[in-house]
Amino acid sequence: MTTFDRVYEAVKLIPRGSVATYGQVAEAIGNKRLARVVGYALHANPQPGVIPCHRVVMKDGAMSDGFAFGGAGRQAELLRAEGVTFLDDTHVDMARHRVRALPLIQ
DNA sequence: AACCTGACTCGCC
DNA sequence: AGGCGAGCCAGGT
Numbered sequence: 001m002t003t004f005d006r007v008y009e010a011v012k013l014i015p016r017g018s019v020a021t022y023g024q025v026a027e028a029i030g031n032k033r034l035a036r037v038v039g040y041a042l043h044a045n046p047q048p049g050v051i052p053c054h055r056v057v058m059k060d061g062a063m064s065d066g067f068a069f070g071g072a073g074r075q076a077e078l079l080r081a082e083g084v085t086f087l088d089d090t091h092v093d094m095a096r097h098r099v100r101a102l103p104l105i106q
Numbered sequence: 107a108a109c110c111t112g113a114c115t116c117g118c119c
Numbered sequence: 120a121g122g123c124g125a126g127c128c129a130g131g132t
Contacts, residue, residue: 021114023116036114040113040114041113058113059115
């Protein structure tokens with residue numbers, strides 16, 4: 001079980017209609033400082049259809065605009081389709097949709 | 107094989 | 120309050 005695998009496991013556990021921050025995912029795999037690695041893990045090998053990487057956003061609810069699997073804005077579209085609400089065009093309503101607790105991955 | 111860099115976050119000036 | 124550096128992992132050069 002590599003670090004990347006744990007990242008994927010954690011991300012797959014995010015409930016539909018909810019979002020988690022990179023920091024929360026990092027915390028779920030045992031080290032909150034891995035936030036950066038979480039982002040890179042998703043970039044490196046986001047198995048399409050398996051890993052819901054659109055449910056992972058930055059701590060303020062914004063998504064990284066330089067890269068998004070289908071283009072910036074695509075992520076917001078997918079989230080809206082799940083019932084996630086937004087404070088504005090680029091920020092998820094974290095108070096309502098951020099996961100309370102993420103299970104710890106082995 | 108060493109070095110650089112990249113979807114982040116937090117603490118210290 | 121805003122800017123800067125550190126910590127972390129993997130893959131490419």
